[in-house]
Amino acid sequence: MTRPGWGILATGGIAHAFTRDLVAEGFTVAAVGSRRLEAARDFAAAHGIPAAHGSYEQLVADPSVDIVYVATPHSHHAEHALLAIAAGKHVLVEKAFTLTQRQAQQVADAAAAAGVVVMEAMWTRFLPHMTRIRELVHGGALGEVRTVLADHTQSLPLDPAHRLQNPALGGGALLDLGIYPVSFAVDVLGLPTQVTARAALTATGVDRQTAMVLEYDDGRQAVLQTALDTAGPNRAAVIGTAGYLEIERTFYAPTTTTLFDPHGEVVERFAPEVRQRGMQFQALELEARVAGAAPTTLPLDESVAIMGVLDEVRRQIGVRYAADLEA
Ligand SMILES: NC(=O)c1ccc[n+]([C@@H]2O[C@H](COP(=O)([O-])OP(=O)(O)OC[C@H]3O[C@@H](n4cnc5c(N)ncnc54)[C@H](OP(=O)(O)O)[C@@H]3O)[C@@H](O)[C@H]2O)c1
Numbered sequence: 001m002t003r004p005g006w007g008i009l010a011t012g013g014i015a016h017a018f019t020r021d022l023v024a025e026g027f028t029v030a031a032v033g034s035r036r037l038e039a040a041r042d043f044a045a046a047h048g049i050p051a052a053h054g055s056y057e058q059l060v061a062d063p064s065v066d067i068v069y070v071a072t073p074h075s076h077h078a079e080h081a082l083l084a085i086a087a088g089k090h091v092l093v094e095k096a097f098t099l100t101q102r103q104a105q106q107v108a109d110a111a112a113a114a115g116v117v118v119m120e121a122m123w124t125r126f127l128p129h130m131t132r133i134r135e136l137v138h139g140g141a142l143g144e145v146r147t148v149l150a151d152h153t154q155s156l157p158l159d160p161a162h163r164l165q166n167p168a169l170g171g172g173a174l175l176d177l178g179i180y181p182v183s184f185a186v187d188v189l190g191l192p193t194q195v196t197a198r199a200a201l202t203a204t205g206v207d208r209q210t211a212m213v214l215e216y217d218d219g220r221q222a223v224l225q226t227a228l229d230t231a232g233p234n235r236a237a238v239i240g241t242a243g244y245l246e247i248e249r250t251f252y253a254p255t256t257t258t259l260f261d262p263h264g265e266v267v268e269r270f271a272p273e274v275r276q277r278g279m280q281f282q283a284l285e286l287e288a289r290v291a292g293a294a295p296t297t298l299p300l301d302e303s304v305a306i307m308g309v310l311d312e313v314r315r316q317i318g319v320r321y322a323a324d325l326e327a
Contacts, residue, residue: 004290005030006283007065007089009056009080011043014094015071018121018283019047021276027283030066033059056080060087067286069121070094073163074170075321078103081118085110090117090290092282095183096175099323101307108300117289119282120303122183124252126281128272130187133238133245136259137188141267143242148188148222150181150251153209153232164228165204172206172319174199174310178226180252181236182309185214185222188238191305193217199317207319214309243267254278 006027008015011034022029029049034040037054044052053059060068060083068084070077070093078098084091085107097120098104111118124130137145154177156164163169164176185192192214199210209227225232236251237244241262248256254274259267285297314320 003028004066004090004287005064007059007062007068007084008032008043008049008071009059009068009084010034010071011039012071015043015069016046017277018069018071018279019043019049021279022283023047024276025280025283027280027287030064031059031062033062056083060084060089065089067092067290074099074175075168075323078107078323081107082110085114085116085118088114088116090286092119092121092286094121095123096120096170096179096310097303097307099170099175099321100326101304101311102326103323104304104307108304111300117286118300119286119289119295120298120300121279121282122179122298122303123279123282124180125183125187125298126285127254127278128274128281129247129255129257129270132270132272133247133257134187136245136268137238137240141243141259142238142240142245145188145238145240146220147239148185148224148236149239150184150222150236151225151227151232152177152180152234152252153225153227153230154234155231156228158229160204165202165206167205167319167321170321171204172202172208173226173228174207174210174313174317174319177228178207178210178212178224178313179306179310181222181224181226182212182214182313183306184236184251185224186302186306186309189214189216189220189222192222192309195309195312195316197313197316199319201317201319205319207314207317210313210317212313 031051040052256271
């Protein structure tokens with residue numbers, strides 16, 4: 001069976017990283033599209049891609065493209081996902097899925113109406129150590145799970161025009177980095193019943209650092225932090241009545257995880273070998289779903305619900321995007 005053709009929409013940093021993994025792992029990368037033909041041609045030459053398009057419209061219309069990978073800033077995810085869906089293509093949308101939950105629901109509704117598969121590129125979910133963590137958590141190895149601790153903190157460009165600082169491009173720590181601990185907490189504990197957040201903002205009005213507590217009716221908690229101008233441990237822990245898991249730096253990428261008993265004795269340590277950066281696992285799941293498999297790791301309604309958590313965090317910390325005003 002021939003594999004589906006991937007179309008890369010945008011030529012920025014993560015588009016390069018993801019495409020490198022696809023090519024190295026033998027996926028079919030059929031085309032790339034950029035706002036500038038020159039950029040598309042350079043990208044195609046760098047990765048050995050047969051077709052280069054000077055607009056996103058041309059990319060999604062290319063008959064050799066079955067799956068579009070959207071790698072634009074957060075502000076443009078919904079628009080570009082909808083563009084691909086309207087062309088009848090399946091879509092992998094970079095995290096955070098959209099700017100708002102309303103946009104996320106709009107994309108999910110359009111995908112359902114068009115009968116195409118859409119998935120958020122929360123690549124961490126699909127990594128082998130996360131699969132083992134879910135097995136241990138759901139298999140009862142930790143007893144009753146009570147707490148998740150996680151941070152995603154990096155020292156990133158402070159240029160006010162950079163997408164991370166710019167509210168018009170969906171800037172701030174939360175959507176770029178904070179999405180990882182939030183998505184991890186939801187993976188382990190499910191959706192919270194209550195969210196509390198505090199933040200310090202940048203001069204440009206996006207969150208520089210944000211602390212979050214997700215709470216559950218039965219008393220479980222996730223304590224999460226994110227920041228874009230200070231690099232921290234980037235570790236995570238899952239704590240239960242019969243033991244705890246420590247996920248070493250950097251928890252959201254391939255790394256070592258240890259299961260301890262309540263006395264701190266090692267029960268199991270695992271560090272699955274991962275080729276490349278590890279972005280191929282999400283692509284494998286999307287291809288399986290395109291071939292008819294049911295979602296196993298990140299159903300679209302969970303991505304939509306997570307955007308609701310991020311909306312509530314932003315409401316509490318006072319970070320507003322233009323999309324918040326959309327009807
Ligand atoms: N999974 C991960 O590990 C990971 C890591 C980093 C980022 N990301 C996510 O990937 C997305 C892109 O991040 P990035 O770091 O790759 O960003 P980036 O380097 O700034 O690239 C973004 C690309 O989007 C396109 N674009 C379209 N409209 C734009 C606009 N108005 N302003 C700027 N660029 C525009 C541009 O491509 P053309 O010029 O070719 O049109 C640009 O190169 C974000 O959602 C981010 O959260 C994921």
